Every structure is written in C-alpha cells, then in structure tokens.
Amino acid sequence: MLEKLSNHFEVAVAKYLSAVDVDSKKSNQHEIGGLVKAGFARYLPVPKNGEKILFNANLIYISGEESDPVFYEDTLTWYDTRHNQKNRNPEYRMYYKSNPVSSMMNEGDFFLIIKKINGDLLIIITPSGSAIEFQLKNLFGINNISNEFSQSSIEGKSLILPVRMLFEDLGIELEESESKNDNLLEILLRRFPNGFPKSKEFSSLAREQTPGEPLYEPDETLMLWLEQEEKLFRTYERFEVSKKLARGFGENGDNVDDFIDFSLSVQNRRKSRVGFAFENHLNYLFSLHGLKFQQGSSKNTTESKSKPDFLFPDFSAYHDPFFPQEKLRLLGAKTTCKDRWRQVLAEGDRIGRKHLITIQPGISEQQLTEMKNKSLQLVVPYSVQSVYPVSFISDLQSVVDFIAEIKNIQAMN
Structure with missing residues (x-):
C-alpha cells in the first residue's frame, strides 16, 4: 500500500513574494507574516508571555531544473510581535536570519512553507513560472496563488515513486518505513550475496514479488514494478552503505576525499539505476504484449x-x-x-x-x-x-x- 503525503507533511501554504517580503528598505524582510490567516498557525504552538518558539528548518532555493538547489539549515523563531502592546491583538510572525537562500529571493518568487510531521519546517523557493513551481503547486494542491498565502490540500494524495524522486532531486529524502523490512533484506542477501546485482536482476526480482496485471493493467503494473524495485534497491543500499560507513574511509578510516568519492558514487548509482529499471520493465512489458521492437545500441542506430x-x-x-x-x-x-x-x-x-x-x-x-x-x-x-x-x-x-x-x-x- 502506498504511503500518503500526509504521512510526512502536516500542512503547506504558498504565495508569491512581494517587494515588501524581499526589500529591506520597505520592511523587515526577515519575517514571514500571514501564517495565521492562511491556517498554518493552527499547526503551531501559541507563544505566550513573550515566549519565542524555535523550529528547525531547511531552506532551499531552486533556480531551475538544470540548476543545483541551494540549501541552508537554520532555526526559525515563532513569536508575537505585539507582546509588549497590551491593547492590541497578537500578531504572530516567523523570523529567520539572513542566509544564502534568503539572499537569492526576488520579488515574484514562488514561496512554499511546509510543516513536517516531525515538527520541522521546510521552505522551498523558486522563480515564478518554473517547472518546479508547477510541480509543487500540483503536488500540494495549491491554487490561486497571490501575494497572500494559499493553503494546500494534501489529504489522500499518494506518495508515488515519481513524487519521491522529485523530493530527492530537491535534496529531500522521505524515509519509507517498509524499506527497513528485515525479511526483505534477508531475501536480498540470499539472492545476491556478493553485493549489488545487475539492474536486470533487480528488475526481475521486483516483478517476481509484485507480478501485477501487465496484460490488463499495464499502467498500474509498470508503476507497481518500479515502486517495488525502488524498495528493493533502497533496502540493499542501506545495508551496503552502513557496512562501508562502519569500516570508514582510507587507511585510518577518516579520509575525507575517499568519503566524498563514495558519496558521489552512491548518488550516481541512484540516478542511473532508476533509468535502467524503467527501460528494463518497459522491455519486459512490450515483449509480454507481443510487440515487435528493438532497443538502440552500438549496432542499432539511426x-x-x-x-x-x-x-x-x-x-x-x-x-x-x-x-x-x-x-x-x-x-x-x-x-x-x-x-x-x-x-x-x-x-x-x-x-x-x-x-x-x-x-x-x-x-x-x-x-x-x-x-x-x-x-x-x-x-x-x-x-x-x-x-x-x-x-x-x-x-x-x-x-x-x-x-x-x-x-x-x-x-x-
């Protein structure tokens, strides 16, 4: 059964940044207002007696699909700006310090703030009209964006593999509890005792475990196979990476260059593997349906x-x-x-x-x-x-x- 977005996120709101939000000459641009009106504050504790409530937060700026995201970890402060004004109603705001992400914000940028189930905050900013904005708006069900926050609609939305891949591209990994299944790891270690198998072997095992209905429901079955292969891969990857981390890197176990090389190899394997899995399952599906086809190779070219x-x-x-x-x-x-x-x-x-x-x-x-x-x-x-x-x-x-x-x-x- 697929996990839901609501297993990871409580609430999300988004807006387009105004000049007031980004121009230090027009306001204190280090504060996020409007969270109460948007309903976001219902998911936050209420600061009392001048209390300042701190939240761990990840801030991300994505310039475009081909650009690497800029990340910054920070602590945000939720407080009442009118605590000392006894005759006025509270005005709650979220304060953040200047950082590499906030320095990139521009008027008109799409601004999304999310509260995760674990209580942390996630802020994603991208230029208006970008493909990332479109994907996030559709994913979180946010419509009619303006300079004021609009609330999301995430209830019932499934966390399908492509959505996980989108978050991974943004540097956000959503843990899937089932991927820690010890029985699955035992099966993998018996089947592939010598380390990662070839992609076709992983794909074959995924289809064995989740055969689906490829002749009658090819769309659903293709996604089922991909989801299962992802689960298999992540389970085995976690095991292999844990072994390597326990051994350390280099002669003394603390070689930074070796660690970076290993980290890059893990990332590259993830990126290439999903593409191979996609082609493997399509090849099998087309063959099952009796289609005549060939795949490109050094001998098969146009x-x-x-x-x-x-x-x-x-x-x-x-x-x-x-x-x-x-x-x-x-x-x-x-x-x-x-x-x-x-x-x-x-x-x-x-x-x-x-x-x-x-x-x-x-x-x-x-x-x-x-x-x-x-x-x-x-x-x-x-x-x-x-x-x-x-x-x-x-x-x-x-x-x-x-x-x-x-x-x-x-x-x-």
Whole structure:
C-alpha cells in the first residue's frame, strides 16, 4: 500500500513574494507574516508571555531544473510581535536570519512553507513560472496563488515513486518505513550475496514479488514494478552503505576525499539505476504484449549514430526505404524530461511524430505546449497524469493507449 503525503507533511501554504517580503528598505524582510490567516498557525504552538518558539528548518532555493538547489539549515523563531502592546491583538510572525537562500529571493518568487510531521519546517523557493513551481503547486494542491498565502490540500494524495524522486532531486529524502523490512533484506542477501546485482536482476526480482496485471493493467503494473524495485534497491543500499560507513574511509578510516568519492558514487548509482529499471520493465512489458521492437545500441542506430530507447518494429525496417513510414514508431524513455526531451526529436528523421514516455510528476504548460508543437506525443502512466494540467490531460497517452497504437499498426497488412 502506498504511503500518503500526509504521512510526512502536516500542512503547506504558498504565495508569491512581494517587494515588501524581499526589500529591506520597505520592511523587515526577515519575517514571514500571514501564517495565521492562511491556517498554518493552527499547526503551531501559541507563544505566550513573550515566549519565542524555535523550529528547525531547511531552506532551499531552486533556480531551475538544470540548476543545483541551494540549501541552508537554520532555526526559525515563532513569536508575537505585539507582546509588549497590551491593547492590541497578537500578531504572530516567523523570523529567520539572513542566509544564502534568503539572499537569492526576488520579488515574484514562488514561496512554499511546509510543516513536517516531525515538527520541522521546510521552505522551498523558486522563480515564478518554473517547472518546479508547477510541480509543487500540483503536488500540494495549491491554487490561486497571490501575494497572500494559499493553503494546500494534501489529504489522500499518494506518495508515488515519481513524487519521491522529485523530493530527492530537491535534496529531500522521505524515509519509507517498509524499506527497513528485515525479511526483505534477508531475501536480498540470499539472492545476491556478493553485493549489488545487475539492474536486470533487480528488475526481475521486483516483478517476481509484485507480478501485477501487465496484460490488463499495464499502467498500474509498470508503476507497481518500479515502486517495488525502488524498495528493493533502497533496502540493499542501506545495508551496503552502513557496512562501508562502519569500516570508514582510507587507511585510518577518516579520509575525507575517499568519503566524498563514495558519496558521489552512491548518488550516481541512484540516478542511473532508476533509468535502467524503467527501460528494463518497459522491455519486459512490450515483449509480454507481443510487440515487435528493438532497443538502440552500438549496432542499432539511426541517423548520426543516434540510439533511440525503443524503435518499432526494428532497425532493419527503419533503414528499409520501402518500409512504410506510417508503420514506424520511436519511443524515448526518460524518468524525468527536463530539457533532455529534445534529444528524442533528433533520433529518427523518418518518423515525424515521436513518442516519449516519462514518470515525471508534472510538466509546465509552456513545456507541454512546446512538445505538442514539435509533434512529440507524451506517454504518461495513469497514476502520474493526476499531477498534470487538466487542460493537457486529453493530449496525453497512457501506457495502455501506446501499446494499443503499436498493436494496431503492427496488425496492418
């Protein structure tokens, strides 16, 4: 059973920063007001008799999808600014000190503040109109953003794998209690006693444990396989990393460079593994449905030695000038699109309308419009479509839609 956002977050509110929020000449820009009116304060204790209540907080600024987030850990202070004004009603504000994140804030930026279940605060800021803003607004169900806080609607929202991946890209790891399952670790150690297996072996085990209904529910089953493989990977990764941390780094166990190298290797393995898992499960799913296809490789290429992720029916047909173009299909597979989706456009000149399958949790309207104008058909599993703009959902294909299209053209004489 999937976890819910509400298992990790109590409340979230968002607004666009005004000049007053960021200009030191116009106000004390180190205070966050409006939390009472937005309902956020209901989840905070009430400061009494001049009390100042402290909260641990993580502040994050994301300039764009291709930029590394800027992080800062701080302590925020919740207090009544009118404590000494006996004849006036309380005015509660959240104070923060100057820091590398606050120095990047600009008028109009999207500002999201979240209270986590453990009591800590999380603040995420990104330029207005960015893909990150769009994803966060849809994820937390925040609409009608203005210069005043708008409250979120997170009840009932599932913490699907793409959402976990989004938070991980922002440097936020949401622990899943089930991933610490000792029985699962025992199974993994018996199956793979010599360390991390190849990605195809992990994918195979995930399908064994959660077979799903790939013939009748390919969208749901694909996500089920990916979720299970993620759980398997994180369980084994936690075990392997713990062993390494216990041994230490370098001859004396305290070599900083070795530690950094190890940390980077862990991050790189995470990023590459999910992409391999995605392709592994798609390959298995397409084969199960009897589709004719090949994957790009050093021997299987199109123009300019491009290697499409999936080509239907095969590369021989693609290079045959007498094979009907209308029966060719090209599918790129990217867990997240960012700007890399444009690569798919150049991977097969004979195919005008190309396909791209992704599990990215939401894409901005601007980017979706550009994809549509470039004749790129987006394929998105049903469960992920819920965080896409309503006006664009009819333009999306599901996995079952795509499989049906391929079956149809491959059945043509």
